[in-house]
Amino acid sequence: MSRHSLRLRLVLAASGLVALALLLAGFGLVFIFDRILDRRTADDLDRTARYLTGQVRLSPSGSLSLPAEPADPRFATPYGGLYWQIAAPGGAELRSRSLWDAKLSLPVPEAGSASRRLDLAGPDGQRLIAVIRLFALERAGGDVPIAVAVALDRRELAGSRAEFVRLIVPSLGALGLVLALAMWVFVERALRPFHALRDDLRAIREGRRATLPENVPDEVRPLVDGLNQLIEAQDKALARARMQAGDMAHGLKTPLAVLAALARRVVGERPEISGAIDEQVLLMGRQVERSLARARVAAARALGRRSCPVAPVAERLVGALRRLPEADSLRWEVVIPASVAYPAEEGDVTEMLGNLLDNARKWAHRRVRIAAEHRAGRSILTVEDDGPGMSEAAIARIGRGRRWDESVPGTGFGLAIAADIAEETGATLDLGRSPLGGLKVELSWRDVRADTDA
Incomplete structure (x- = not known):
């Protein structure tokens, strides 16, 4: 996915939010566990x-005694982590053996409080969590307030906390994987209307649909409506362009025909002028034909571009060319799979292929071959003949739209028109030497089947 991908942006944003949520959840769970453990x-x-x-x-003398101590062995182990201490007014005091020579610094309990939880400094630099209870013992002369404190080293709790963290980290990691999978499914489902829209647009480009379907989610409907309006506007513009190209063709053919007639009338009086006029009329006609072909094909490159099977067009053109003078003696070979299709209207394919075959007919001695194949995601069409071929200089002149050879009428313009149509429809046309000995024209374009299956 590229950095401009909407899917990538959604995935990164959702991943960041999921990671942040899991991080906050981890801190929150550890905080809650600490509070519950305390x-x-x-x-x-x-x-x-x-x-x-x-x-x-x-005792009557004011000393404290404890007939039975708590059974936990940590109370008897010096600095064992669990401590108790009892204090009375006048300095009377009892301590657990675990305190050894240390003493807890107890604050005075608040009046009326049954118990109080707090943190204390313990022996050997320990940090303790403690509970202090205040009660009164009856004695002649009045009740005596007694304070009882029991404390635990917080390092005893650190082990439980570390074990909880060791359990919660992989658990949150597994939860993150599940959320990532759910997020991926969500993104794919959210983008599904756009995938369908992409396929529908491809179908329109290939001529399998006229407009986009309207049964789409409300969020996508404005986009679909706008694209349908654009398609309709382009169809209308295409129709106008074709009509204007036809009008221009008719408007130019009449003056050119008049000039040709005038040239024939003066052929006896001024033959040099007549020949020049006739040649210029021919050049103007071919240039007009080429310009109109380019305009027509450029206008056809709309969203509704269709694909045309090549084999039927080639068979039809070869059948027509066989009936021309000097063409019936040629050997025509047509090897085109039915799956080969050209991304243009049938009329444009007919004009382009007709120019290529007509050029091969004019120069071939005995053989013309037209073949096509699919290769590496592209369709390749070749037209070859066993004629004299072309030099590199002649190929360069054809690329500039000039005639190849003055000895054969029209030679070169047909190739230039075919190259123009190929360029306007996204194909490439290359000229070279054929194994048959003559010219090889290779036409290459992106495989229409590859577009359909993508």
Whole structure:
């Protein structure tokens, strides 16, 4: 796909949005997991704090005791990551063995708060998540406020978080692949009307349709309506151009015929003037014919250009040429597959091929061959004869629209007209030496079948 492709732009835009959405979703899920993990950890710590609250005792002397400590072995391992601490007014204090010689710096609990979750600095540079509970023990002379704190090293939670990230990354990657596939299907379905429009336009260019179908989505309908209006306008312009070309041909033929008649009238009195006039009339007629052919073919290069099978036209022309003087002795060979078609109107194909065959007839000694084939996505048509052929200088003159040889009437103009029609219809015409010994004309154009199957 090129960088100007609408499909590529849609795919890149959708891929970027999907990637951004997955990235934000990943951060959001990790954030939510952290919050849930903190809450569940705080709930576990709060249950341990409740247990300690039920076990702590205060002696008459004001010292604290704990008949039964929590069973978790981490409380007994120095710097084991799980800690508890109980404090009372006057400096009375109990700590888990895991704190060893360290001490938690506990803030004063807010009055009336049953529990409070917060972050604390722990021993050995640890960062702790802690839950503090405040309760009162009965004692003669009044209740004594007791603070119980249970804390856990956050590195204990980091492992769970890392495991969650290891699971969520491939999961989001798989989700991204599924979304990419769904996005591709969506883009293809969204562009399907444009694919159908492309095929319909190709059918119009090949003459298989006259207009675009109107059963299209509402978003594409304005484009289809505009193209149908353009096709209609071009059809009208083509009809006007053909009519004007015909009018011009009739308008020019009459003055040229008058000049030719005048030249014949003065042939006895001034033969040199008569011959010059006759030659100029002939040149003007051929140039007019060439210009009209170019104008007609150029006008036909509209959206409704049709393709014409070559074999029937060639057979018809060969049959007509056989009846001409000196042509019945020629050996005509026609090898053209029925699948070969030329992208132009039948009249244009007839004029172009007729000029090529007529030129071959004029110069051939005994043999004329016309063949066609499909080659590498192109159609190749060759017209060959066993005549004298042409020099490179003569081929160059033909390219400039001049006559080849004055000894044969009209020679060169037919080839120039054929070259003009080929150029206007997107084909190429090359002249060279034939294996038969004479001129080889090779006409090449993009295979119409290849257009249809594309």
